[in-house]
Amino acid sequence: MSDPLIRLTGITKVLKGQQEPRTILDGVDLSVDAGESVAIVGRSGSGKSTLLSVIGLFDRADTGTYELDGVDISRVPERRAAKLRSSHFGFVFQRFFLLKHLTAAQNVAMALVNGQGWLPRRERRARVMEALDLVGIAHLAKNRPARMSGGEQQRVAIARALVRRPRVLLADEPTGALDTETGALVIDALLAATTRGCGLILVTHDRDHAARMGRILDLDAGVLTERVPA
Amino acid sequence: MRRFSGRFRSSLIIGLQGIRARKLRTLLSMVSLFLGVSAVVVVEAGASIAERALIADLELTDGIDGTRILDMPPNDKAADIIVSTVKGRTDAVGALSVSGIVGEPGVRPVNEGGSPIDQNWGGGAMICSSDGRCVEDTSRPKGEAIEVRLTALTGDIRVFRPFTQVSGRWLDFATMPSMAPHLVLNREAAKGFERHHVPAEMRVAGATANLTPQFVGVVDDGDVRPSAYVRLDELANWLPASGLGNPNGGAEVRVMLAPSSPVEQVLTTKLRGAGVETYVSTIESRKHRQKELTLMRLIFFSMAGLVLLIGVAGILNVGLATVGERIEEFALRRAVGTPRMLLAGIVLAETLLTGLLTAAAAIGVCIAGLKVVTMVVGDSQPLLHNVQFPWEAGVAGIIAGLVAGILGGFVPALRAAGIPIATVMRA
Numbered sequence: 269m270s271d272p273l274i275r276l277t278g279i280t281k282v283l284k285g286q287q288e289p290r291t292i293l294d295g296v297d298l299s300v301d302a303g304e305s306v307a308i309v310g311r312s313g314s315g316k317s318t319l320l321s322v323i324g325l326f327d328r329a330d331t332g333t334y335e336l337d338g339v340d341i342s343r344v345p346e347r348r349a350a351k352l353r354s355s356h357f358g359f360v361f362q363r364f365f366l367l368k369h370l371t372a373a374q375n376v377a378m379a380l381v382n383g384q385g386w387l388p389r390r391e392r393r394a395r396v397m398e399a400l401d402l403v404g405i406a407h408l409a410k411n412r413p414a415r416m417s418g419g420e421q422q423r424v425a426i427a428r429a430l431v432r433r434p435r436v437l438l439a440d441e442p443t444g445a446l447d448t449e450t451g452a453l454v455i456d457a458l459l460a461a462t463t464r465g466c467g468l469i470l471v472t473h474d475r476d477h478a479a480r481m482g483r484i485l486d487l488d489a490g491v492l493t494e495r496v497p498a
Numbered sequence: 499m500r501r502f503s504g505r506f507r508s509s510l511i512i513g514l515q516g517i518r519a520r521k522l523r524t525l526l527s528m529v530s531l532f533l534g535v536s537a538v539v540v541v542e543a544g545a546s547i548a549e550r551a552l553i554a555d556l557e558l559t560d561g562i563d564g565t566r567i568l569d570m571p572p573n574d575k576a577a578d579i580i581v582s583t584v585k586g587r588t589d590a591v592g593a594l595s596v597s598g599i600v601g602e603p604g605v606r607p608v609n610e611g612g613s614p615i616d617q618n619w620g621g622g623a624m625i626c627s628s629d630g631r632c633v634e635d636t637s638r639p640k641g642e643a644i645e646v647r648l649t650a651l652t653g654d655i656r657v658f659r660p661f662t663q664v665s666g667r668w669l670d671f672a673t674m675p676s677m678a679p680h681l682v683l684n685r686e687a688a689k690g691f692e693r694h695h696v697p698a699e700m701r702v703a704g705a706t707a708n709l710t711p712q713f714v715g716v717v718d719d720g721d722v723r724p725s726a727y728v729r730l731d732e733l734a735n736w737l738p739a740s741g742l743g744n745p746n747g748g749a750e751v752r753v754m755l756a757p758s759s760p761v762e763q764v765l766t767t768k769l770r771g772a773g774v775e776t777y778v779s780t781i782e783s784r785k786h787r788q789k790e791l792t793l794m795r796l797i798f799f800s801m802a803g804l805v806l807l808i809g810v811a812g813i814l815n816v817g818l819a820t821v822g823e824r825i826e827e828f829a830l831r832r833a834v835g836t837p838r839m840l841l842a843g844i845v846l847a848e849t850l851l852t853g854l855l856t857a858a859a860a861i862g863v864c865i866a867g868l869k870v871v872t873m874v875v876g877d878s879q880p881l882l883h884n885v886q887f888p889w890e891a892g893v894a895g896i897i898a899g900l901v902a903g904i905l906g907g908f909v910p911a912l913r914a915a916g917i918p919i920a921t922v923m924r925a
């Protein structure tokens with residue numbers, strides 16, 4: 269059997285603040301295959317965002333191993349981590365984090381203009397338009413965020429996450445700031461990526477959205493458990 | 499190579515986007531730095547101009563750097579030897595000075611002793627009693643006469659002392675010597691003759707008769723005392739060599755030589771043969787003034803440095819504020835894979851670019867300012883006449899801009915590189 273796309277084994281994250289150390293992630297095991305979609309649900313403060321930071325290489329686990337395509341990347345140096353973030357991961361957050369001085373197309377292009385793997389201008393433009401088209405807002409390419417609705421802005425953010433053709437999409441409550449209908453459109457866009465072989469990990473409070481994923485995992489006080497389908 | 503160019507182009511795009519998004523901020527940080535860089539440019543320009551003026555002054559009075567000077571005590575044989583050896587040469591000029599009084603006969607000059615016209619430095623004729631006490635000789639009345647230092651030249655001395663012509667013309671050594679000697683005055687002598695209308699009759703100790711000089715021009719020779727220049731052969735018609743070399747007439751005998759003139763050897767040998775002692779020296783104004791000049795520069799530069807420091811603080815302040823404002827942008831860029839070093843480089847490049855732009859603006863303004871100043875007051879202020887913007891000042895300005903950019907951008911760059919992604923993106 270081939271290796272899963274990502275595999276976490278015994279991941280722990282301990283926060284050493286002013287008070288006594290607090291365990292945020294407590295021996296998390298998780299594996300996700302290519303094209304698979306996974307929902308992570310749990311109470312506020314249970315560690316969902318922390319887990320996504322570890323998976324997305326924003327942050328490192330204290331113990332445990334993290335394999336990407338069968339390669340242990342738990343202790344890679346920052347330079348390598350930056351490269352992997354660029355080549356393997358796409359991120360979508362509850363807040364859209366668009367740069368307001370750039371147009372939609374420029375916001376998407378910023379994932380290509382990142383000092384990793386240079387693409388010529390023509391190819392860059394083609395990729396950007398392709399990504400905007402995937403989320404259905406190619407006609408807004410020249411607009412700045414201030415002139416777009418929340419749902420449109422979030423879809424620009426998804427296009428930005430997709431433009432590098434990542435292996436894994438990490439979405440942290442991407443519908444949190446959107447109404448139900450718009451939220452459903454955003455989930456559609458994310459799920460569409462899995463049909464092209466991309467893994468999707470979605471953190472959400474919305475039962476309906478969670479139900480549309482292939483698997484649902486519960487995170488409770490740093491402990492991750494698979495919800496057995498009823 | 500490809501990877502490098504990718505980084506480079508990415509940072510260029512990101513940097514330009516950043517500057518374009520914050521034009522006002524960039525402008526603000528430029529304003530404070532502008533003053534600092536201008537201060538450096540002005541100080542450097544001022545120092546160079548002052549240095550040049552100082553050296554130019556010394557060149558006028560003493561001679562250009564490298565000139566060999568042959569001094570000797572007045573001696574009538576010396577005068578003859580010098581004239582016969584250096585006559586007609588351009589690499590060696592003999593200058594024999596005596597004091598001369600131009601004006602009414604039988605009176606004491608208004609500036610007895612050859613002082614500047616409005617000052618009395620003393621040195622008039624004295625009558626000394628046997629017990630050693632001296633009093634001013636007041637037997638003759640003071641009148642319309644001016645005492646000048648009269649220098650007789652064997653050739654064009656301007657090769658060694660670059661006099662500037664104020665009016666009229668300089669001595670012409672090519673024509674037949676005139677019986678009425680042509681005289682070129684310096685500014686102070688000209689001032690005296692302008693103020694005191696003296697008859698053009700000149701008395702020189704030892705002359706066979708009083709001469710009737712023709713004034714042909716005025717030069718700036720850097721001397722504050724009145725002086726006049728004359729062709730030696732024209733003066734010699736009236737004043738024999740014994741008069742020029744007369745030690746009692748306050749005479750001075752000097753030969754100025756080009757650095758490697760063959761005349762030096764010949765002349766010293768001949769003079770030694772005649773029993774005349776010579777003293778040889780070389781003009782090294784720049785070297786002698788070096789300490790003063792360095793000190794002057796140091797003082798001015800520490801002042802300019804202080805102003806520049808304020809400019810750096812300005813850039814630093816704006817830079818830090820900008821990084822604070824852009825935390826989200828930097829975290830986001832790191833999240834999509836931009837390496838820390840590149841982000842730091844972009845921030846540094848932005849301040850560096852700001853610094854260089856500012857330096858260019860400051861230099862441009864200073865060049866224009868100097869042009870205006872020289873145009874407006876250049877004619878009345880000989881020091882500012884024809885000054886060029888010193889390239890050293892431009893270099894100093896560029897360096898100041900670079901240093902300010904690096905100093906002001908360094909801390910913000912470190913901050914930008916250290917922004918944690920997880921904390922920012924969770925918010």
Ligand SMILES: Nc1ncnc2c1ncn2[C@@H]1O[C@H](COP(=O)(O)OP(=O)(O)OP(=O)(O)O)[C@@H](O)[C@H]1O
Nearest residue numbers: 283285292311312313314315316317318319921924
């Ligand atoms: N930098 C930090 N300093 C202190 N505490 C932190 C920090 N980061 C996370 N925590 C704590 O870790 C715990 C998990 O945080 P996390 O953001 O992962 O929760 P979450 O499950 O995403 O919650 P939410 O659903 O509200 O987004 C929280 O109790 C939080 O207070």
Ligand SMILES: [Mg+2]
Nearest residue numbers: 316317318440
């Ligand atoms: Mg969260």
